[in-house]
Amino acid sequence: MKIGLDLMGGDFAPEATFEGALQALKELPSEVRLVLIGDEKRLQKMLTGKEADSGQFDFVQADDIIEMGEHPAKAFAAKPKSSISIGFQLLKSGKIDGFSSAGNTGAILVGIHYTIRTLNGIIRPAIATFLPAGEKDLTLLLDAGLNPDSKPDVLYQYAIMGSVYAKSVWGLDNPRIGLLNIGSEESKGNLIARSTYELMKDNTDFNFVGNFEANEFFSNKRADVVVCDGFVGNVILKEAEAFYKLSKQRNFTDPYFERFNFENYGGSPILGASYVVVIGHGISNAKAIKNMILQTRNMVEADLINKIKKAIK
Amino acid sequence: MKIGLDLMGGDFAPEATFEGALQALKELPSEVRLVLIGDEKRLQKMLTGKEADSGQFDFVQADDIIEMGEHPAKAFAAKPKSSISIGFQLLKSGKIDGFSSAGNTGAILVGIHYTIRTLNGIIRPAIATFLPAGEKDLTLLLDAGLNPDSKPDVLYQYAIMGSVYAKSVWGLDNPRIGLLNIGSEESKGNLIARSTYELMKDNTDFNFVGNFEANEFFSNKRADVVVCDGFVGNVILKEAEAFYKLSKQRNFTDPYFERFNFENYGGSPILGASYVVVIGHGISNAKAIKNMILQTRNMVEADLINKIKKAIK
Numbered sequence: 001m002k003i004g005l006d007l008m009g010g011d012f013a014p015e016a017t018f019e020g021a022l023q024a025l026k027e028l029p030s031e032v033r034l035v036l037i038g039d040e041k042r043l044q045k046m047l048t049g050k051e052a053d054s055g056q057f058d059f060v061q062a063d064d065i066i067e068m069g070e071h072p073a074k075a076f077a078a079k080p081k082s083s084i085s086i087g088f089q090l091l092k093s094g095k096i097d098g099f100s101s102a103g104n105t106g107a108i109l110v111g112i113h114y115t116i117r118t119l120n121g122i123i124r125p126a127i128a129t130f131l132p133a134g135e136k137d138l139t140l141l142l143d144a145g146l147n148p149d150s151k152p153d154v155l156y157q158y159a160i161m162g163s164v165y166a167k168s169v170w171g172l173d174n175p176r177i178g179l180l181n182i183g184s185e186e187s188k189g190n191l192i193a194r195s196t197y198e199l200m201k202d203n204t205d206f207n208f209v210g211n212f213e214a215n216e217f218f219s220n221k222r223a224d225v226v227v228c229d230g231f232v233g234n235v236i237l238k239e240a241e242a243f244y245k246l247s248k249q250r251n252f253t254d255p256y257f258e259r260f261n262f263e264n265y266g267g268s269p270i271l272g273a274s275y276v277v278v279i280g281h282g283i284s285n286a287k288a289i290k291n292m293i294l295q296t297r298n299m300v301e302a303d304l305i306n307k308i309k310k311a312i313k
Numbered sequence: 314m315k316i317g318l319d320l321m322g323g324d325f326a327p328e329a330t331f332e333g334a335l336q337a338l339k340e341l342p343s344e345v346r347l348v349l350i351g352d353e354k355r356l357q358k359m360l361t362g363k364e365a366d367s368g369q370f371d372f373v374q375a376d377d378i379i380e381m382g383e384h385p386a387k388a389f390a391a392k393p394k395s396s397i398s399i400g401f402q403l404l405k406s407g408k409i410d411g412f413s414s415a416g417n418t419g420a421i422l423v424g425i426h427y428t429i430r431t432l433n434g435i436i437r438p439a440i441a442t443f444l445p446a447g448e449k450d451l452t453l454l455l456d457a458g459l460n461p462d463s464k465p466d467v468l469y470q471y472a473i474m475g476s477v478y479a480k481s482v483w484g485l486d487n488p489r490i491g492l493l494n495i496g497s498e499e500s501k502g503n504l505i506a507r508s509t510y511e512l513m514k515d516n517t518d519f520n521f522v523g524n525f526e527a528n529e530f531f532s533n534k535r536a537d538v539v540v541c542d543g544f545v546g547n548v549i550l551k552e553a554e555a556f557y558k559l560s561k562q563r564n565f566t567d568p569y570f571e572r573f574n575f576e577n578y579g580g581s582p583i584l585g586a587s588y589v590v591v592i593g594h595g596i597s598n599a600k601a602i603k604n605m606i607l608q609t610r611n612m613v614e615a616d617l618i619n620k621i622k623k624a625i626k
Contacts, residue, residue, distance in 0.1 A: 145495055191462055242530045249532055256563055
């Protein structure tokens with residue numbers, strides 16, 4: 001298995017990405033090879049003095065970088081030698097099995113649309129994210145911001161993809177899928193939520209457990225996967241970030257707060273793309289990069305893409 | 314000034330509502346009279362043994378109660394002698410200046426629509442709610458769940474009403490109004506948010522400070538009022554409830570968490586109705602009821618209704 005890492009992506013790249021790759025190596029079995037995509041000269045410099053040698057990695061030279069502030073579509077088109085563009089070319093040609101990047105999110109999404117595309121039958125891909133649920137578990141939330149206006153048929157597909165993820169990556173037998181709504185009754189919510197409920201309620205594609213309200217997050221275990229449009233999902237994610245920020249500002253000492261720290265999850269899987277892609281936070285440190293790599297490995301290992309392909313008719 | 318209180322509304326009524334009224338009395342100046350609406354016999358029983366006498370209150374007998382689980386519209390029509398129905402009749406006939414109830418929220422909304430109506434020109438009324446912002450301040454968020462599908466012109470009116478509230482009740486000179494969105498740029502968000510930004514950006518009705526993201530809540534002070542549709546607002550409120558619940562479950566000791574406790578704010582003002590109406594949480598205890606009454610008094614004292622009337626052209 002080969003996992004591509006965008007060495008140049010993220011606010012603290014390439015130092016943090018390289019450090020994250022080294023940390024990931026310690027946890028990965030030898031059959032997993034990391035493919036670092038970036039400026040080989042800078043990489044060689046970083047190797048000096050580290051307990052690492054270039055033989056542990058594969059390298060692919062990228063002469064260019066898409067910066068965080070650049071216009072995604074324009075930069076992607078103008079910079080075919082950027083680490084992001086090359087990552088997608090490597091994916092498409094089968095030279096890597098998964099690609100992870102903490103770089104310009106917009107450019108990564110452009111890469112998905114123009115280079116590898118979405119799976120046949122997928123109306124819209126989604127960004128999935130993780131929220132803590134009790135002491136040990138997680139809730140998979142999607143879409144976390146890719147499609148601010150999602151129609152019921154799109155939300156239905158999110159549920160299928162989320163269910164496949166929870167089954168194949170988490171190993172759950174019969175994942176419970178909730179529809180984010182503002183009341184427990186079928187008649188509650190906005191037009192989209194009500195129509196989506198109608199679509200989901202007697203389905204045989206996944207285990208629908210009904211409406212899920214936002215006050216159930218963090219402590220409740222009624223749903224493993226919660227689906228909503230990208231506007232609402234992004235609001236939920238950012239409010240959880242606000243809470244984590246607050247805990248830092250006030251030096252809250254309870255270890256539960258660390259469960260809100262994105263670094264533990266590393267990256268957000270893109271579901272519905274033709275290949276495994278995981279997006280990291282721009283401010284990713286080495287730990288976040290390491291976990292993003294492990295996340296990517298887990299998705300490849302679970303054969304997630306083929307399983308989603310089969311589930312989407 | 315006369316403040317009507319639905320003595321029978323709420324899960325712990327009439328004991329908690331009565332206790333809350335007693336607590337409010339201690340903080341209210343003598344020119345504010347409380348009008349308790351409910352079963353006088355039960356009230357007399359509660360008076361026994363308390364350091365209170367019936368002369369401190371006005372009473373209006375209500376023979377009936379709309380229960381929490383009843384169908385709002387049907388119950389409101391079928392029970393003209395319920396405490397909620399009588400509350401609205403008293404408002405309309407000028408016998409009370411404001412009405413607060415922790416009873417069946419749906420029935421209260423029906424009362425607004427059928428008995429007192431909204432102000433001329435108001436497309437939709439909104440429920441406003443409060444979120445902590447730093448150590449001392451609050452953010453006024455609306456709509457918190459009344460209109461899950463709100464169009465840009467409705468959101469624009471929310472901004473006007475929120476601005477008037479922050480000016481007249483909080484005494485702010487030039488309240489800053491943010492549009493809840495999932496990015497800071499004008500082009501971000503769903504269709505509704507983008508069109509609303511367009512409407513708001515050069516307005517002269519209120520001080521628009523642009524998009525406001527959910528990760529700015531709790532610690533940031535960039536906006537005094539944040540507007541969004543009732544679906545998103547309800548999700549934000551319930552996620553904040555989830556944090557508070559988590560803090561209780563884990564015995565977090567930081568006093569900041571108490572700022573998430575709805576009991577401190579007591580009630581949610583309805584903005585856009587023709588009279589001052591404040592809705593309390595069903596699980597309100599005496600403290601919450603007291604604060605709901607004080608909230609109602611503040612809105613009457615600020616002459617909020619006339620100020621909103623003037624601001625809506």
